[in-house]
Amino acid sequence: MSAPRLRGVLSPVLTPFDADLSPSVPRFVRHCRWLLDQGVGLSVFGTNSEANSLTVQEKRGLLDALLDDGVSPDRLMPGTGTCAPGDTIELTRHAVAAGCAGVLMLPPFFYKGVSDEGLFRSFARVIDAVADERLRIYLYHIPPVSQVGISLALIERLLKAYPRVVAGIKDSSGDWNNTAALLREFQPQGFDVFAGTETVLLPTLRGGGAGCITATGNVNPAAIVDLYAHWTEADADDKQQALNATRAAFQKLPMIAAMKATIARQTGDAGWATVRPPLVEIEAAQRTMLAADLDACGFRMPDASALAA
Amino acid sequence: MSAPRLRGVLSPVLTPFDADLSPSVPRFVRHCRWLLDQGVGLSVFGTNSEANSLTVQEKRGLLDALLDDGVSPDRLMPGTGTCAPGDTIELTRHAVAAGCAGVLMLPPFFYKGVSDEGLFRSFARVIDAVADERLRIYLYHIPPVSQVGISLALIERLLKAYPRVVAGIKDSSGDWNNTAALLREFQPQGFDVFAGTETVLLPTLRGGGAGCITATGNVNPAAIVDLYAHWTEADADDKQQALNATRAAFQKLPMIAAMKATIARQTGDAGWATVRPPLVEIEAAQRTMLAADLDACGFRMPDASALAA
Numbered sequence: 001m002s003a004p005r006l007r008g009v010l011s012p013v014l015t016p017f018d019a020d021l022s023p024s025v026p027r028f029v030r031h032c033r034w035l036l037d038q039g040v041g042l043s044v045f046g047t048n049s050e051a052n053s054l055t056v057q058e059k060r061g062l063l064d065a066l067l068d069d070g071v072s073p074d075r076l077m078p079g080t081g082t083c084a085p086g087d088t089i090e091l092t093r094h095a096v097a098a099g100c101a102g103v104l105m106l107p108p109f110f111y112k113g114v115s116d117e118g119l120f121r122s123f124a125r126v127i128d129a130v131a132d133e134r135l136r137i138y139l140y141h142i143p144p145v146s147q148v149g150i151s152l153a154l155i156e157r158l159l160k161a162y163p164r165v166v167a168g169i170k171d172s173s174g175d176w177n178n179t180a181a182l183l184r185e186f187q188p189q190g191f192d193v194f195a196g197t198e199t200v201l202l203p204t205l206r207g208g209g210a211g212c213i214t215a216t217g218n219v220n221p222a223a224i225v226d227l228y229a230h231w232t233e234a235d236a237d238d239k240q241q242a243l244n245a246t247r248a249a250f251q252k253l254p255m256i257a258a259m260k261a262t263i264a265r266q267t268g269d270a271g272w273a274t275v276r277p278p279l280v281e282i283e284a285a286q287r288t289m290l291a292a293d294l295d296a297c298g299f300r301m302p303d304a305s306a307l308a309a
Numbered sequence: 310m311s312a313p314r315l316r317g318v319l320s321p322v323l324t325p326f327d328a329d330l331s332p333s334v335p336r337f338v339r340h341c342r343w344l345l346d347q348g349v350g351l352s353v354f355g356t357n358s359e360a361n362s363l364t365v366q367e368k369r370g371l372l373d374a375l376l377d378d379g380v381s382p383d384r385l386m387p388g389t390g391t392c393a394p395g396d397t398i399e400l401t402r403h404a405v406a407a408g409c410a411g412v413l414m415l416p417p418f419f420y421k422g423v424s425d426e427g428l429f430r431s432f433a434r435v436i437d438a439v440a441d442e443r444l445r446i447y448l449y450h451i452p453p454v455s456q457v458g459i460s461l462a463l464i465e466r467l468l469k470a471y472p473r474v475v476a477g478i479k480d481s482s483g484d485w486n487n488t489a490a491l492l493r494e495f496q497p498q499g500f501d502v503f504a505g506t507e508t509v510l511l512p513t514l515r516g517g518g519a520g521c522i523t524a525t526g527n528v529n530p531a532a533i534v535d536l537y538a539h540w541t542e543a544d545a546d547d548k549q550q551a552l553n554a555t556r557a558a559f560q561k562l563p564m565i566a567a568m569k570a571t572i573a574r575q576t577g578d579a580g581w582a583t584v585r586p587p588l589v590e591i592e593a594a595q596r597t598m599l600a601a602d603l604d605a606c607g608f609r610m611p612d613a614s615a616l617a618a
Contacts, residue, residue: 057395146419
């Protein structure tokens with residue numbers, strides 16, 4: 001693959017919507033530009049992107065809008081995993097053809113209690129169908145939401161069968177023991193472990209990991225990138241604690257709606273608060289609490305003016 | 310809606326696949342014809358149809374193949390609920406335009422822990438977008454798989470807002486208390502309650518319900534229809550027990566693969582056993598056990614020769 005290996009801090013990019021709930025392309029492109037300026041890579045179409053509420057055509061259109069705007073695919077890791085193999089193959093082909101540095105791939109997530117054999121066949125089928133040596137897959141392990149996880153045994157088997165294609169993982173299990181096992185078992189083979197939250201960025205880096213792919217990168221990018229850039233310095237634990245305090249303020253509430261409300265508040269663009277059903281916006285009392293919590297952390301979005309229309 | 314109200318026994322129609330895992334249209338049409346001949350309605354694109362592993366285009370193509378073959382839409386209740394509202398709207402519009410008697414609609418199922426308000430908005434958005442007075446929605450409540458359920462409070466609200474469109478429910482909760490509550494609260498208003506399994510067909514009918522939509526209708530249709538047709542007679546409880554014994558044989562194993570293996574065996578068409586990943590076929594020892602269990606029940610698929618190529 002010609003694109004450089006992905007490392008550092010990426011964010012599942014929030015998808016802004018217009019009042020009619022169609023994707024707001026100008027807001028989306030501005031937000032991606034702003035994230036890149038803060039040093040954050042673009043994992044568009046992740047869980048926090050409401051990507052599972054977008055059709056294949058909507059995702060293709062948003063990715064094309066970024067590329068048309070001149071965004072380099074070197075920092076792009078679009079989510080391409082869906083329930084239906086045909087959709088996953090189409091989105092993955094599109095991302096690879098665009099030169100994206102990698103793709104983030106959920107397992108098929110409707111059927112529960114499926115076997116590692118079935119999941120192996122699912123991933124293998126996509127890899128074989130895309131049949132492009134530039135393909136780099138980051139497995140997306142998020143059992144609290146998908147309910148279908150990616151076991152260590154499955155990773156071992158995938159790495160044996162597709163050693164270069166299977167490039168790493170986003171671990172959103174919320175289980176540090178799992179992240180530690182991934183770092184111990186697979187990172188030494190060049191399988192890049194990204195934490196699914198910045199709250200364990202420091203231990204992930206100390207364990208040899210590649211970085212984190214984190215929702216709060218959408219609102220607190222510079223501080224997270226700062227810890228990534230200076231994690232070997234003496235104040236790293238203090239920085240980690242500060243990140244955790246900000247994250248905790250968002251985590252008290254439904255995260256996607258809370259982050260969108262924060263961007264709406266800090267940019268003065270009320271339309272940013274819109275979410276697609278089945279999600280709902282946070283309420284006025286929640287917005288007040290969130291603002292107070294964030295003020296208490298001394299939180300401000302950097303250069304928020306660049307995000308305003 | 311010109312189509313008559315759906316009642317009785319329907320089945321989430323198994324989707325046969327060719328060796329390359331594309332849908333096998335001839336097998337599918339033959340299977341649907343055979344089910345109709347047995348008196349079973351067609352809930353194509355349900356959970357047991359592996360519908361969540363099919364793209365929108367694949368589902369549209371299969372529905373069109375049935376209509377092109379002259380299958381009447383009067384006994385059709387295609388599943389149209391997906392994660393993405395755009396896909397759900399497209400599939401629902403297509404079904405309504407084809408004159409289907411109803412659609413079976415999953416809630417959006419990726420995001421977990423969503424509110425009734427968010428689910429109400431999801432269904433409302435689809436109904437408003439389709440904007441066709443012929444639309445009849447059967448809500449699909451299957452929390453063991455979708456993890457996102459449909460509460461009594463949500464149904465009440467939907468019925469108030471869309472009294473004719475929201476026509477009924479398939480209750481696959483596996484919780485008889487929930488089915489009983491649905492029968493008590495909503496069936497008297499003309500909201501049709503279908504059990505999600507024939508194992509509670511008799512109590513459902515005794516409670517005033519409309520019938521059942523059941524996986525095993527794919528293999529044991531005539532016996533289930535026989536109980537539906539004669540449920541007020543003296544031997545109804547015996548018939549229910551016989552149905553339960555057959556069901557139990559399938560339920561020991563992953564149901565979809567077990568039913569497909571049974572059709573393969575009874576028709577001599579080995580290709581019928583194929584499933585799409587993430588599912589896997591049952592193994593030889595499981596097939597042997599299943600065949601023995603079914604023989605012990607005296608089970609035979611009726612007119613299986615009509616299914617063979």
